[in-house]
Amino acid sequence: MRLVSYxxxxxxRPAAVVVGDRLLDLGKVAGDVVSILEAEELRAAARASVAAADAATLPRLDPASLVAPVRPGKILCLGYNYRGHVPDGAEPAAEPEYPDVFVKTPNTLAGPDDAVVIPPGATxxxxxxxxxxxxxxxxxxxxxxxALDHVGGYMILNDVxxxxxxxRQSQWALGKCSDGFAPLGPWVVTADEVADPQDLLVEVVRDGVVTVSQSTSTTIFSVAFVIHHVSQVLTLEPGDVVSTGTPQKLPAAQAVHxxxxxxxxxxxxxxxxxxxxxxxTTAHPRSTTGDDTGDNA
Structure with a gap:
């Protein structure tokens, strides 16, 4: 199933996307997507609702109505997890013994239709x-x-x-955690529909050109290992998100960064x-706190 929050x-409310672009409300099944991912009986009820639905009578999905599919308590990310991905200007090194894990803070969360605001002065x-x-x-x-028994589903994250x-620093927090720097979505694909998370093609398209194209089979640390590894230190709760890293840009894209x-x-x-x-966008929304003077201080 493809599960969304809209x-x-x-x-x-939670919903399933069926027959391409039809939206089936699942509010009678559960209060949110995480509940469905967490409980087998709710997933079974959701699947039954999808199977019984008449797609012709369902509304079309409005992308503007979508919010982040889940609201994670933690967003954990990996650096340099694809073979061939190295820091700018660095030579390929021996594969690390352990994953390079960092955190994106809750303010980074953004929905699939949200524009990401480029911070003032960002270059x-x-x-x-x-x-x-x-x-x-x-x-x-x-x-x-x-480890994979603890996966509820898979989705896309843009680690802006x-x-x-x-x-500017050895720790990455300030480079990774501007407001809205973690768009998620547009949906969660339940784990039962992903036969092997290490056999998926990840691509990025910018200006009509493919700038990234690499299989998850080339990650250094598998999904199973990452969940195992992280869970030795902290407890992962339903709805938490673990992002598995990005491939290196293709040489032509790197040359014209x-x-x-x-x-x-x-x-x-x-x-x-x-x-x-x-x-x-560089258009900054007006403050919702009642204080619009921050940028002029």
Whole structure:
């Protein structure tokens, strides 16, 4: 199933996308997507609803109504997890013994139709198309063999990054955690529909050109290993997101690198999962706190 969260007349509700672009409300099954991912009986009820639905009577999916499919308590990401992906200007090195894990903070969360605002003064904002895992069962010190049993589903994450801030420090937080720098979606594909997370093609398209194209079979650390590894230190809860890193840009794209700018759009597509298009803007929304003087201080 492809599960989404959408804004309905009475608030955010879970739904399934069926027959391409039809929206089946699942509010009678569960209150949110995470509940469906967490409980087998709710997934069974959702599947039954999908099987019984008459697609011709369902409304078409309105992309503008979609919000982030889940609201994770934690967003964990990996650096340099694809073979061939190395820091700018660096020579390929021996494969690391352990994953390079970092955190994206809750303010980075964005929905699939949200434009990402480029911060004032940012000079080198970049994109990273990634396969993201949504935890379905609580994972605490799980074995590699059992790790995939804790996956609720898979989706796309664009790990938007400010390279200038990232280069200013050994820790990446300020380069990774600007508001809205983690667009998610557009849906979660339940784990039962992904036969092998290590056999998916990750691609990014910018300006009509494929700039990234690499299989998850070339990751250094598999989804199972990453969940096992992280769960030795912290408990992964249902709805948490673990993103598995980005491939290196293709040589031609690296040669003409241009920071993201107002009006740009980037599409991340992953076989078997779907595609996520993120728009970028420099238009900053007015403050909702009642204080609009921040930029003039």
């Amino acid at each position: 804004r309905g007349p009475d608030g955010v 080198d904002v970049d994109y990273e198309g990634e396969l993201a895992v949504v935890i379905g069962r609580r994972a605490r010190r799980v074995s590699i063999d059992d 990054s400010d390279r200038a801030w990232q280069r 241009r920071p993201l700018a107002d009006g740009d759009a980037v599409t991340v597509r992953i076989s078997g999962i779907g595609e996520l298009t993120t728009r970028f």
